[in-house]
Amino acid sequence: MKFTAVIVFYKQKIETSKTFRSFINFIASKQDIESPIIELILYDNSPESQHFDPAKYSQVSIHYVHDKRNLGIATAYNYALQKAKKCNSEWLILFDHDTEVTEEYVDQIFHLPKVDSKVVAIVPQITTGNQWVSPVYSSSLRPLSGQQPSPGVQSVPVMAINSGAVIRVAFLKEIGGFNEEFPLDYLDHWLFYEIYAKNYKTFVLDIYLHHDLSVMDYNSISLTRYKSILHSEFTFYKKYKRELFSEYRKQLFKRLLKQIITVKNKKIALYTLRMLLSLKGG
Numbered sequence: 001m002k003f004t005a006v007i008v009f010y011k012q013k014i015e016t017s018k019t020f021r022s023f024i025n026f027i028a029s030k031q032d033i034e035s036p037i038i039e040l041i042l043y044d045n046s047p048e049s050q051h052f053d054p055a056k057y058s059q060v061s062i063h064y065v066h067d068k069r070n071l072g073i074a075t076a077y078n079y080a081l082q083k084a085k086k087c088n089s090e091w092l093i094l095f096d097h098d099t100e101v102t103e104e105y106v107d108q109i110f111h112l113p114k115v116d117s118k119v120v121a122i123v124p125q126i127t128t129g130n131q132w133v134s135p136v137y138s139s140s141l142r143p144l145s146g147q148q149p150s151p152g153v154q155s156v157p158v159m160a161i162n163s164g165a166v167i168r169v170a171f172l173k174e175i176g177g178f179n180e181e182f183p184l185d186y187l188d189h190w191l192f193y194e195i196y197a198k199n200y201k202t203f204v205l206d207i208y209l210h211h212d213l214s215v216m217d218y219n220s221i222s223l224t225r226y227k228s229i230l231h232s233e234f235t236f237y238k239k240y241k242r243e244l245f246s247e248y249r250k251q252l253f254k255r256l257l258k259q260i261i262t263v264k265n266k267k268i269a270l271y272t273l274r275m276l277l278s279l280k281g282g
Helices: 018-029 073-086 103-109 169-174 187-197 223-239 242-262 266-279
Strands: 003-009 038-044 061-066 091-096 119-128 131-134 152-154 166-168 201-211
Touching (some): 061 073, 073 091, 073 169, 103 201, 242 266
Parallel strands (some): 038 061, 119 201
């Protein structure tokens, strides 16, 4: 079985990235993993390219790509998908640069259990700080407050964050690759929406990874970043998860009230208000 993995970087040195260091170290320690089954794409969206010598890591075939356009993760993932198809990889592993990979994860990914062909995504359980964030059931706007999916095959729709997810290449070919309508935010919501819309399934591993998720706190993100999140969120519920759009509008109003009280950068609350006004009568 052959894998292609992609790590997307932005203003992060490759060799200090917790994802790169942990992934490479555990692969190097596994004598039963044959290097030809792993192709690693390092896709760097930073303004400046960085010097990186793939020859230092002979146990893995590494390909470094610099793209100063910074078009987001969807473009990077589609590049990796094209490489995966060319080398006949069966699975594509997705990573951000700030997910800490564990030895147990590497063991389970490269010795995948036999799963039904309807299973097209295999995902770890993800925490940020002390909070569970992924996977979650996708039937409500507040999935973190509900029951958490148990390990195993998920027939009921779930959503998992991109980083750490392993996606079947044949499925990605079927849906035409990653939707660049979601260049950064809500790409994972769209991907798992498509999985269940096409009557496929997800398998949740009985392992945990830690991921830094700064967007959990509105006080820690810029107005530009918030605009990106809000527009992608709106597009997703307006065009795809339409049964939740009415509830989404109500939730956006509650968010506005909370932002007015708790978020220091009032431009964020103002932008939420503008979005609400644009939805009036919609």
